Amino acid sequence: MIPSSKWSLHRFFAKHPVIRKYLPPTALYQESLLDAYLRQYDTVYIKPCSTHMGKGIMKVWKQEGGYALVKERGQTVFAPSLEALKERIGQSAGESKHIIQKGIPLSEVNGRPYDIRVMMMRNGAGKWQYAGMLAKVAGADSVITNVARGGGYVTTVRHALQQSRAVPPENVKKLIRELIDLSYQVCTHFNKYKHSSQIGIDWAVDKQGNLALIEVNFDFPSHGLFAKLSDKTYYRTIKRLRSQYLALRARRRRKKPASSR
Ligand SMILES: Nc1ncnc2c1ncn2[C@@H]1O[C@H](COP(=O)(O)OP(=O)(O)O)[C@@H](O)[C@H]1O
Ligand SMILES: [Mg+2]
Structure with a gap:
């Protein structure tokens, strides 16, 4: 995997008029x-x-x-x-x-900070499509919310937002829509950086309910994180979109003569 230098990605996203406002x-x-x-x-x-x-x-x-x-x-x-x-x-x-x-003062579920992973996938038409989101809750005494290394767990975004009271209950839906909209903008802009077919975007929600962009994971964002949710709908959507995209790619490759590959 090509190391996604956090610094070069930061400078790249700082050029975007909307996304730049979300960069710490x-x-x-x-x-x-x-x-x-x-x-x-x-x-x-x-x-x-x-x-x-x-x-x-x-x-x-x-x-x-x-x-x-x-x-x-x-x-x-x-x-x-x-x-x-x-x-x-x-x-x-x-x-x-x-x-x-x-440091973003992350909002917390039962005293533990969390951030939000939004999964964006290219679909069977090669277009970006929102596939699901979840909250990663940090392990005890961890300063990172990465589930494997940080010892944390996953839960639904709705549950995390409601528990943490980062936003009033009537604004939860609006924030979720904003996360999806911004994640589409991240993917569209990322097209100019590098080709990718699946992107996992980490968003922080601070204690005042403001969003911040923590990281853009491309190439191999975890699907397994979504398998940990008790509701497997997102996981199934991710797997379906992946196989539809791979089928499209295989068709495109077959069309191209071997010499032009
Ligand atoms: N500026 C920050 N403020 C608060 N928490 C942060 C910040 N940067 C990173 N973290 C925490 O550390 C985790 C890992 O950081 P990240 O930038 O995603 O690096 P990595 O590539 O190692 O996953 C984040 O998911 C988040 O929980
Ligand atoms: Mg990360």
């Missing part, structure tokens, strides 16, 4: 940015550019007498000074590139 403030990580980010935002995320599934993700924040850092689901580490914090981050980050990003 982000920069390529440099030690010199840490102080400003920590002054401006309650929490700050530092994420490797080209790994996935929550690997290596750090959350840092200011604390009485210093700073705190958690990596993935690890122990909270205390750093008594900014210098000590930088060193700690440097040890974990090594030579690889990272981004620094405003």
Whole structure:
């Protein structure tokens, strides 16, 4: 799989007049940015550019007498000074590139943060189609909502939004429609970045009910996540759209002479 550099994807989506409004403030990580980010935002995320599934993700924040850092689901580490914090981050980050990003205060279900995965698939006509959505709830003490590495679980978006009270009950439907509409815009814009036939988009809902775009997973977004919901409708839709798209691709390939492939 081609590593989807988080930084190049961020810059790409920042060109879109609508989607850019949903991107958390982000920069390529440099030690010199840490102080400003920590002054401006309650929490700050530092994420490797080209790994996935929550690997290596750090959350840092200011604390009485210093700073705190958690990596993935690890122990909270205390750093008594900014210098000590930088060193700690440097040890974990090594030579690889990272981004620094405003931490979104994710809304919570029973005290655990969640984000929303919207699954978009190309259909049997080769067009983008919304296939389903779910909420990924973080595991205990996890700073990531990735279900496998973060130890979390999935539930329906309606349940998560209602439980968390991030939005008043009468606005849940509207927010779900907005998520679908924005996800179509993400896919249409992504066409200019790279060809993909299935995209899993991670949206955050903050405690005020605002949406933020966390990540665009292309190439191999998990279908299995949707099999974990007790209602298998989305899972079946995803599998059906996938096979219809693959059939279209096979037909197109048969039409092209071998020499032009
Ligand atoms: N800026 C942020 N604010 C709050 N939570 C975040 C932020 N960035 C990442 N996370 C949490 O970490 C998880 C993994 O981050 P993500 O950017 O999707 O990286 P990965 O490619 O490793 O999945 C997200 O699903 C979310 O739970
Ligand atoms: Mg992710």
